[in-house]
Amino acid sequence: ETGVTQSPTHLIKTRGQQVTLRCSSQSGHNTVSWYQQALGQGPQFIFQYYREEENGRGNFPPRFSGLQFPNYSSELNVNALELDDSALYLCASSLGRVNTEAFFGQGTRLTVV
Amino acid sequence: AQKITQTQPGMFVQEKEAVTLDCTYDTSDPSYGLFWYKQPSSGEMIFLIYQGSYDQQNATEGRYSLNFQKARKSANLVISASQLGDSAMYFCAMRESDYGQNFVFGPGTRLSVLP
Numbered sequence: 001e002t003g004v005t006q007s008p009t010h011l012i013k014t015r016g017q018q019v020t021l022r023c024s025s026q027s028g029h030n031t032v033s034w035y036q037q038a039l040g041q042g043p044q045f046i047f048q049y050y051r052e053e054e055n056g057r058g059n060f061p062p063r064f065s066g067l068q069f070p071n072y073s074s075e076l077n078v079n080a081l082e083l084d085d086s087a088l089y090l091c092a093s094s095l096g097r098v099n100t101e102a103f104f105g106q107g108t109r110l111t112v113v
Numbered sequence: 114a115q116k117i118t119q120t121q122p123g124m125f126v127q128e129k130e131a132v133t134l135d136c137t138y139d140t141s142d143p144s145y146g147l148f149w150y151k152q153p154s155s156g157e158m159i160f161l162i163y164q165g166s167y168d169q170q171n172a173t174e175g176r177y178s179l180n181f182q183k184a185r186k187s188a189n190l191v192i193s194a195s196q197l198g199d200s201a202m203y204f205c206a207m208r209e210s211d212y213g214q215n216f217v218f219g220p221g222t223r224l225s226v227l228p
Contacts, residue, residue: 033215033216035216035218041220041221042117042204042206042218042219042220042221043158043204043216043218044218045215045216045217048215056215058215088156090156090158092158092216101148101160101163102160102216103160104150104157104158104159104160105157106155106156106157107156107157109156
């Protein structure tokens with residue numbers, strides 16, 4: 001186990017709704033990144049938070065937003081859900097921003113119907 | 114442009130044999146890191162091995178080794194003595210130093226170990 005926990009593990013939402021996914025990072029890790037993994041593909045970077053500030057963003061629309069809290073846990077919010085948002089959402093925590101390994105959680109599988 | 118290429122969508126290997134999973138990458142950054150992750154059906158990405166662009170020696174971690182050929186921009190994963198539990202998706206990923214610290218992942222290779 002990596003010490004990174006995500007909740008919930010599975011979620012079903014209706015198109016147009018909003019969803020919040022949560023990630024508890026490994027103890028001492030100050031950087032959290034979120035990835036979207038569509039079925040049969042590699043994960044795609046959504047955004048990263050370092051010490052509560054957004055520190056990089058991938059090619060995702062503004063309806064994907066996030067937060068990082070003082071304890072370095074994080075939330076991913078998605079508004080106006082679309083069917084294509086159905087995916088596995090992975091959270092990764094790491095210490096610092098230089099080339100260090102990242103530890104991933106088990107993911108939240110979101111289904112939009 | 115695709116930055117990580119994994120040309121083998123699926124691979125089969127007999128238990129106890131060695132297998133090589135291919136990965137090529139593209140970057141103009143002189144400083145970067147290359148990673149391999151294993152993803153079982155449960156979904157969690159499990160870190161296997163890391164190679165820094167300035168590392169002189171190929172990385173090894175137990176049964177995993179990374180065959181790093183910098184001039185060819187190649188970072189193949191070698192798994193020795195395959196086990197049934199090695200059956201999973203394997204992703205090659207890169208982190209560049211100048212463009213945030215996010216990973217760029219390849220499309221993955223599904224490895225199936227046969228008894």
